Amino acid sequence: MSNSGSFARQEDDSFANQPAMYVGKLEPLEVLPAIQVQDVSFRWYKGETVLESCSLEVPQGEFWMLLGTNGSGKSTLLKLLAKLLQPQTGSIHISPHIGFVFQNPDHQLVMPTVGADVAFGLVAEKLTYAQVRRRVEEALNAVNLLPLLRRPIYALSGGQKQRVAIAGAIATRCEVLLLDEPTALLDPDSQLELVAQVQRLVKDRGLTALWVTHRLDELDYCDGAFLLEQGKVVDRGDPHRLKQRLMQTPVS
Numbered sequence: 233m234s235n236s237g238s239f240a241r242q243e244d245d246s247f248a249n250q251p252a253m254y255v256g257k258l259e260p261l262e263v264l265p266a267i268q269v270q271d272v273s274f275r276w277y278k279g280e281t282v283l284e285s286c287s288l289e290v291p292q293g294e295f296w297m298l299l300g301t302n303g304s305g306k307s308t309l310l311k312l313l314a315k316l317l318q319p320q321t322g323s324i325h326i327s328p329h330i331g332f333v334f335q336n337p338d339h340q341l342v343m344p345t346v347g348a349d350v351a352f353g354l355v356a357e358k359l360t361y362a363q364v365r366r367r368v369e370e371a372l373n374a375v376n377l378l379p380l381l382r383r384p385i386y387a388l389s390g391g392q393k394q395r396v397a398i399a400g401a402i403a404t405r406c407e408v409l410l411l412d413e414p415t416a417l418l419d420p421d422s423q424l425e426l427v428a429q430v431q432r433l434v435k436d437r438g439l440t441a442l443w444v445t446h447r448l449d450e451l452d453y454c455d456g457a458f459l460l461e462q463g464k465v466v467d468r469g470d471p472h473r474l475k476q477r478l479m480q481t482p483v484s
């Protein structure tokens with residue numbers, strides 16, 4: 233999946249004309265964050281306000297997690313980042329090439345086999361057969377699934393399906409991975425395998441990832457975390473500190 237928001241192609245001149253180090257009202261950072269949300273508010277049509285003055289930044293090349301109670305707005309925020317929704321106020325700056333991984337891979341994988349599914353995401357790029365083949369093999373290799381290239385999707389485990397979804401994003405050369413509770417349907421072993429794999433991908437390939445979860449043991453794998461409450465980020469930073477805090481008052 234890709235979208236049109238880009239640091240290089242900002243329509244918001246006030247942002248584009250700033251020096252490279254400019255990060256608005258936030259603290260100065262060494263590099264521009266790959267994800268930057270400033271004072272975003274979002275309300276469903278005729279519905280309640282979900283996000284209110286919500287701000288966060290994910291530095292490039294880092295793996296961050298987003299936690300919060302049911303209904304606190306985590307999935308809505310991810311959809312805003314993917315430009316599937318538009319905020320009523322505030323601004324979102326994000327790298328242009330985004331990969332989105334859903335909670336349930338059966339809602340995402342559409343082709344009959346592993347290789348065909350990863351190739352499907354490349355259709356819009358009008359590549360040659362050899363280029364598609366190379367991209368598919370490279371992406372499946374990155375998630376250790378190359379031996380399953382011809383395997384039917386129905387014959388995969390839940391964890392393998394999630395890795396196919398991630399390979400689909402990697403094949404499109406995405407720079408940012410957005411993952412909405414990708415381990416929710418997995419058993420504990422597959423869960424930790426997947427989170428460790430995404431951690432490795434982020435570090436090896438220079439990706440940036442934002443991962444929504446309720447599972448506190450996953451915090452051991454990330455560089456930082458945000459806690460969302462009633463549409464606002466109420467805590468952020470060191471995942472071990474957040475884990476301690478949430479172990480005392482768990483996220484439901």
Ligand SMILES: Nc1ncnc2c1ncn2[C@@H]1O[C@H](COP(=O)(O)OP(=O)(O)OP(=O)(O)O)[C@@H](O)[C@H]1O
Pocket residue numbers: 276279282300301302303304305306307308309
């Ligand atoms: N399509 C929709 N139309 C109207 N309201 C919606 C829609 N989708 C979600 N909501 C509402 O928006 C609020 C935030 O939902 P969201 O799915 O972002 O929460 P969440 O933090 O992801 O929760 P969970 O942990 O259960 O996945 C909820 O009150 C929900 O009922």
Ligand SMILES: [Mg+2]
Pocket residue numbers: 306307308412
């Ligand atoms: Mg959700």
